Every structure is written in C-alpha cells, then in structure tokens.
Amino acid sequence: MLRFNKWSLTPFHLLTLLLTLTLTLWLLNVCFNLPTWLLLVPIALIQFLSFLFFHTIKEKGNIAVVYYCGYALVIFLLFKWFNSMAITSLTYTQWLGSFMMVPQPVFAYFLSSTLMLSSMFIALIYYFVIIHFRPMVLILISALPATICIRMGRPTVSSYLFIFMGILLLLYMYYCSYEAEELPYTVLPCTKSYWSTMSLLLLCIFLTCSLLLIPGSNLSNPIHTLLRTQVTNHLQPNYTTSTLPKESTATSAPTALSDTPIFEVRATKPVYFRTRGWDYYEKNAWHVKREALSLGYQLPKSEMNQKLEQKSLVLLNVIERLEKNGLLQDMPELTHLLEAPISPITYYAAYVTTLNYSHYMYLNPPGLISISNPFSPLDLYLNALEICFANDKTRPYPNEGYVISYMDTFPASNSREMLLIESLDPSTYNQLINFLLDRVWEQHNLQQAQEDEYFLKKCSDEMETATLHFLDIPNSITKRTYDLAQKITASSTSTYEKALAIQNYFYNGEFTYDLNSPVTPLDKDAIEYFLFESKRGTCVQFASAMTMLCRAAGIPTRYMEGYVCEEYDASKGCYIIKQKHAHAFPEVYLPGYGWRIFEPTIPATENEKSPLSLILLLITCLMFLFILYFLSKVLSEQLWRLWIVRQEPKIALEAIYSRLLKRLKKNGYVIEVSMTPINISHILLEQGIDLTWLTEHYCKVHYGHCSCDKTVVLQALQLYKFLYHVHP
Numbered sequence: 001m002l003r004f005n006k007w008s009l010t011p012f013h014l015l016t017l018l019l020t021l022t023l024t025l026w027l028l029n030v031c032f033n034l035p036t037w038l039l040l041v042p043i044a045l046i047q048f049l050s051f052l053f054f055h056t057i058k059e060k061g062n063i064a065v066v067y068y069c070g071y072a073l074v075i076f077l078l079f080k081w082f083n084s085m086a087i088t089s090l091t092y093t094q095w096l097g098s099f100m101m102v103p104q105p106v107f108a109y110f111l112s113s114t115l116m117l118s119s120m121f122i123a124l125i126y127y128f129v130i131i132h133f134r135p136m137v138l139i140l141i142s143a144l145p146a147t148i149c150i151r152m153g154r155p156t157v158s159s160y161l162f163i164f165m166g167i168l169l170l171l172y173m174y175y176c177s178y179e180a181e182e183l184p185y186t187v188l189p190c191t192k193s194y195w196s197t198m199s200l201l202l203l204c205i206f207l208t209c210s211l212l213l214i215p216g217s218n219l220s221n222p223i224h225t226l227l228r229t230q231v232t233n234h235l236q237p238n239y240t241t242s243t244l245p246k247e248s249t250a251t252s253a254p255t256a257l258s259d260t261p262i263f264e265v266r267a268t269k270p271v272y273f274r275t276r277g278w279d280y281y282e283k284n285a286w287h288v289k290r291e292a293l294s295l296g297y298q299l300p301k302s303e304m305n306q307k308l309e310q311k312s313l314v315l316l317n318v319i320e321r322l323e324k325n326g327l328l329q330d331m332p333e334l335t336h337l338l339e340a341p342i343s344p345i346t347y348y349a350a351y352v353t354t355l356n357y358s359h360y361m362y363l364n365p366p367g368l369i370s371i372s373n374p375f376s377p378l379d380l381y382l383n384a385l386e387i388c389f390a391n392d393k394t395r396p397y398p399n400e401g402y403v404i405s406y407m408d409t410f411p412a413s414n415s416r417e418m419l420l421i422e423s424l425d426p427s428t429y430n431q432l433i434n435f436l437l438d439r440v441w442e443q444h445n446l447q448q449a450q451e452d453e454y455f456l457k458k459c460s461d462e463m464e465t466a467t468l469h470f471l472d473i474p475n476s477i478t479k480r481t482y483d484l485a486q487k488i489t490a491s492s493t494s495t496y497e498k499a500l501a502i503q504n505y506f507y508n509g510e511f512t513y514d515l516n517s518p519v520t521p522l523d524k525d526a527i528e529y530f531l532f533e534s535k536r537g538t539c540v541q542f543a544s545a546m547t548m549l550c551r552a553a554g555i556p557t558r559y560m561e562g563y564v565c566e567e568y569d570a571s572k573g574c575y576i577i578k579q580k581h582a583h584a585f586p587e588v589y590l591p592g593y594g595w596r597i598f599e600p601t602i603p604a605t606e607n608e609k610s611p612l613s614l615i616l617l618l619i620t621c622l623m624f625l626f627i628l629y630f631l632s633k634v635l636s637e638q639l640w641r642l643w644i645v646r647q648e649p650k651i652a653l654e655a656i657y658s659r660l661l662k663r664l665k666k667n668g669y670v671i672e673v674s675m676t677p678i679n680i681s682h683i684l685l686e687q688g689i690d691l692t693w694l695t696e697h698y699c700k701v702h703y704g705h706c707s708c709d710k711t712v713v714l715q716a717l718q719l720y721k722f723l724y725h726v727h728p
Contacts (some may be wrong), residue, residue: 012171013130014053019138019167020047020125024118026160027145029399031113036358039114046118061437068123075119079126080110095435119507138168179627188290246560248278248286249546252524263363263563263577267350270575271406271647273363273596277385277560284526286559288385290469296381300370300405306456309367310345310409311593312417315459318436318452328437334432340593343415345410350702353401360395363563366597367407369626370531374403384465385559385589409598421593425495426554427469433460445452448579473551476525484691485552488564495555499588502549506600512536512603542601543584556589560597644717656720657698658724663723664689677702694719 003344024043033220050071083092086108124141128134145160233583265271278286279293288294297305307314311367316337322328323335352363362371365387371388380390396402411417433456441453489498514536520526524533527548530541543559550557564583565575587595640659642653661680665671669687671680681695692715700706 002185013055015049015167015171016125016129017044019120019129019164019171021124022160022164022167023141023145024114024121026164027117027121028114028143029160034060034297042111043118046115047122050122051126054123054130058130066483075115078442079112079116082108082115084108088712092531095127100705112260118317124254128657133171140394173183173399175548181566188396199229202216203608209641213627248559250281250284250286250540258579261355261576262579263355263565263576265363265565266352266573267349267575269346270564270568271348271350271365272562272583273365274386274560274562275359275361275576276387277558277587279385279469279558280472280474281559282476283545284520285459286544288474292389293469295621296383298385299368299378299380299388301368301382304455304458306369308384308458308594309407310421311594313342313457314455315346315432315436316416318440318456321443321448321452323440325443327442337416337419339674340414340416340419343411343417348406348408350404350406351401352404354396356397358394358519362388362390363404365398365406366595369405369407372403372407372449374401378402382470385558410593417593421496422494424591425493426463426591429463430460432592433463440598443692459670462594463591470556470558471551471554473548477548477552478525478528481528481548482552484531488549489553496590496593497589498553499550499555499557499590499596501572502546502553503598505549506542506546507602510535511542511602513538513542513602515604517541539584539601543586546598546600550586550588550718557590558587558595559586560585578629641717642723645713649708649713653684653698653701653708655718656713656716660691660694660720660723689723 006178021040021044024047025039028039047490049716054068057064060067084323086092086106093110094107121141125138128137128141145357179590206445237655278288280287280289301309317336319328320338323338328335347369350365362380364382368382368388378390381389382388388597411421437453437456438455440449443449443452485502487502492498492501512535517536517538518531518534526541527544530537531549533547547557548557561582561584563577563581565581567576567578567581568574569576583601586600589597590596644655647655657677664684668686669689675683677695677699681691684691697708699715701708
C-alpha cells in the first residue's frame, strides 16, 4: 500500500484526481452529449471532497469500511432526492433508456447522473491507485466509455482517450519511481532507457490518435471538395449564404473513404439529405452564379410552400372542383385523370444526432416542413439552393440533436398524380396552368377561386424560376453532349420520361463506379471526359454528367450535395451516416411536381478499396500488435513475480539470481558461463552494481545447501525490481 502524509497533496494525488475527472467527463459526454465545461466545476468539487474523505478514513483500519458504507448511503439518498425533483412523467430508468431516442432535458436527472458517476469513479480510482496500484484495472475501467462509444457508433479514439492514457502513464512513472528508488512522488526516474521507453509509448499513442483524428487524412466523400464545402462552410448571422464557398470541383481523382460516423438518424425509412446546391458549371467546377438564390425564407414552411410541395395533388384538386362545377366538359383528357386512385401523402419525422461533427447547415430532406430542437428554439432559413441554415448561435454543434418533419409527396405508379406528371412537359404544363387560370373564376365560390388563382400563379412562377436559373450550359460543353442528350430522349415525350431515360443511360454497362478514376486532363472538360472517354468516376461525375445532359435536353436541373441515409444499425435502432455516405446527385424540375431527386450513380463493386484505407488499416494493425507486445511483456513480468513469491525460498532465490544475471547480460555486462558467482560479483561491483549480499545468500543456498527464509527472498526480489527499472 502506498503511504502518504495524511493531509499533503502530492503530484501523485493531483494526477489521481485528474484521471478520475477525465474519465467521468468522458463517460458523461458519451452518454448524454453534454458540454464538458458545464460539468467541470461540480464534478471536480464532488470528487475533491470525496478524495479528502477517503484520505481521512484510509488509516482507520476495518472501521473505514463502515465510514465508506455511510458515504455510499449519503450519495444514494442524494441521488434519490435529485430524482424526486424531476419534472417529468418518466422514471429515471425510463429516461435513461430512452435518452438517445427521445432526448428530454430533465435537469434533475442530469444532476443525479453526474453525482452517481462522479462518486463511483472516485471510489474506484482511489482504491486502484492509492490503496493498490493496478494499472491494468484502470485500463479496463477506461474500456467502459470506449465500449459505449463503439455501441453508439461514435469515434472511440478521442481527446479524452489519450488524455486519460497520458495521465495514467505519468501515474505509472511516479509509481515506478517509488518502487525502484524509494523516492518521494515528486521525483521521476532519470534513466535514459526508462525515458526512451516511455517516450516511445507516448509517441505511438499520439501517432495513433493523430491518424484517426485528422480529418484530412481519411475523408469519405468521393470528391475532396464535396466534403470541404460541407465541413468548412462559415455563415454570417444575416440569414444569407453569400459567404459560403462558391465552387465545388467536378474533376475526377483517386479518393479515400472513411467509416467514421458523423450522424445518427432515427427514421422509419432510408432518406436523401441535401446540404446545398449549385446553379452554374464552368471551368470544371460548380459555382453559385446568382446571389439571389442564396437568400432564404424562414422555416417552418408556410401553408402555400407546403402546397407547392404537394403540387400534383393540389392541381388535381383544382381540376376536380372545376369538373364538379361543370367547367371541364370540353377537356376529357383532364377528367380522365380523376378516374385513377389518389396517392396519399405520408408525413415523417427523423431525429438527427451529430457525432463529434460541427456543421453550419442542417440536413434537409425533400419535402421538408420544419426542423426543431428539443432543447432550444431554432431560427432557420431555407433558400432556393436547398441550404438550410441558421445564425452562428443556433448551428448544430457536435453531439447535438434536432428533429426534422417532412413529407413524401412523390406519387405511387398508376395514381392520378403520377399520370399527371407523366403527361407533362414545360409546354403542356404552361398550357394547363393558363387554362386553369381562365376557368377558376367561373366557380361559384369566389374565395376558393382567389386561393386557386394565387396557387396557380405560384406554380407558374416556380417553373419560370427553375427555367431561368437551372438551364445554363457553358461553352466548354460541345455539340456531342447535346447530340447524346437528344439521342437518349428521342423516344420520350414528358419531362419525367426524359429524365428517367437519362438516368437509366448510366446503367447500360458502359460506366463504372471507381474511386481510383483517372485524373481529368487539364485541356479537357471534366463532364465530357467522363461521358465520352474515361466513363469511370464517383457520384460527383455521375451527378454532374446527368445534370448537364438534362439541361442539354431542355430540362431544368440542379447539382446537389448531401448524404444518403441508408445504413441501418439494428443494434442501435437507427441509421448511421458516415463520412463515406456524403453524396452528390441531380435534382430535376418536373412540371406538375417540382424538384425530384434522380440517382444516376451506379453501385460500387465490393472489391473497390481505397489504397489509403488499406494503409491506415495496416498502420492500425501494426500499432495494435506493438501495444499487445508491450502489454504482454509487462504482464509476463508481473506473472513471474507473482509466481516467484509462491515458491519455496530456495527455488525462489536461485530463480531470482539466474533471471537477474540474464537481464544484466542482455544489457551488455560481461557474464560468461565459466565465471563463478564470486567473480561475477567482483566484476559487476567494479561497474557500479553491488550484488555482494545476493551472491553470498545464493552461494549458501546453491552450494552449501543451506536454507533461507521468506524475508531473504523478498529482499532479493526488491533488489531485482530496483535493477529491473534501472537496467530494463
């Protein structure tokens, strides 16, 4: 047992407190996503007072157990008291079990959890550091938050991990200093070999953490700039996005993928999330050409904006009202649509949790209605490029959650809405809108006629905006791209059929999804190089190519970036969005419907692995093997010492002497088989190592067949430990 002055606080004590504080903050952050600075003062106070209490009762023998039971009872009563103050219908167990699914900010439960974890960890750490120093047990204790990280799909390697390991190494160094030289804990061993070993281990830990934490080393997005524009965007609190990067590269290049989770999404089905769009392509990159597109309107969406999301249904409702009023007798092609069944609109909610990932834009699914935060109100805006943003004070911080309400408005096949969409192109759509505008005022209900007219004009304005802003084609796109678009859509009539034909063109077997696609030559256009030469690329090339082909066919289309939420983790009951799920896709404006996501990117083959991913995997394995080797050496030494003290004194003394000579010989001391123990003792003494006492007892036992007691063995073991640390 380590003995300290009753009230003195040495660096060893302070390191113990820091170790406990780090572990507690780590676990609370993992479990509850709480900002650590809010908890630092109360946790430090609880653990410091508990430490002083344990330090006071440590020397009281068996009565200390009674004191500790009293301490545990007080903590339990405080825990129950805090829970009784909670203003919620959930019990503490229910709240704890459902926290990640339906988070509720119950302050009393947070406080009781902090109290319980703080007191539990200070008791464990105090016992396994001050009473019985057991570094392996401490490492096992640290596995608790690490295991929870893995369970929740969060990065296991974090700042908490290597801070914890760094403090633990310092504690171990102080402990070794005490064992080896019996010096106070304010002194560290100064041997060159000891410090080199510790430095190497620290270097390995920090190198491993650096490899796994540097965002640029293993970003997932198939095009580096796609993630760059999503991670490093900075907004001003003026509700515009004029300060965002204006470019997203469309050139091809080898790309690395990463499995690092960045979002958890609790939703009922897979969903596409948009983060931003682009309107203009030039010089092998997508740009924001029109600043007006960056101006946003406030969420939640107004009733009219929601009706525009349900455009096909509302249009058919107008047609149905006109038909009932006898105003469509000369339009059988419209009344025929009403014979088909209605496709119901489904409403959904998704709960998004960010995982150690700061984002200036909120995830935005098609059909978005609103975004809310269970903890605080949000002041959000959505613009024509589908960027959902807030001011700096309300952006989604790491480990924060928000709820998305949205609707799925795309109709089922053979429904009246789908039949309408499949029959329209820009020309027929404008004719339909103008025809309905002429007839709505013939209704008997003037208020309804006014609402219908306002809606129809909004539909016309939206179509005009899409045509104005999302049909631009640069001069670098040659006639062969126009010819290809006309060839693909030659047999199609409606806008939907044309877009579907262009999407299916990429699935004809000529194109390949390839993370190691060739770099676009400097003198070539990236889209045309992909379409006509390489035919290998990632989602960026596929989405860019379809966007340009659709525009060449006269279809308003915008290039979008976001994430695909489709990887479901059954153990967590939620979808996991990883860095590699960052995605690019085109959105086509369909007359009578609005913006619709299409997916031209063909699936990747299973054998496509990123070289960088393989290198990182190899480095991780080597690091793991090194740490395993280091731990096995430490463990084997500890097991040998446990074995030696349980042997007969004679056998133990001979084993200690033999092992010590082997270690000294390994460190370069001249020890030959022909030398007698006395000769070896004299030679070592000349080199500063005094084995006279041990040699005398060894000769008596080995040659004189004398007996020895346990005390001699323990003293010999202490000498061995000293030389072990001085000459490792």
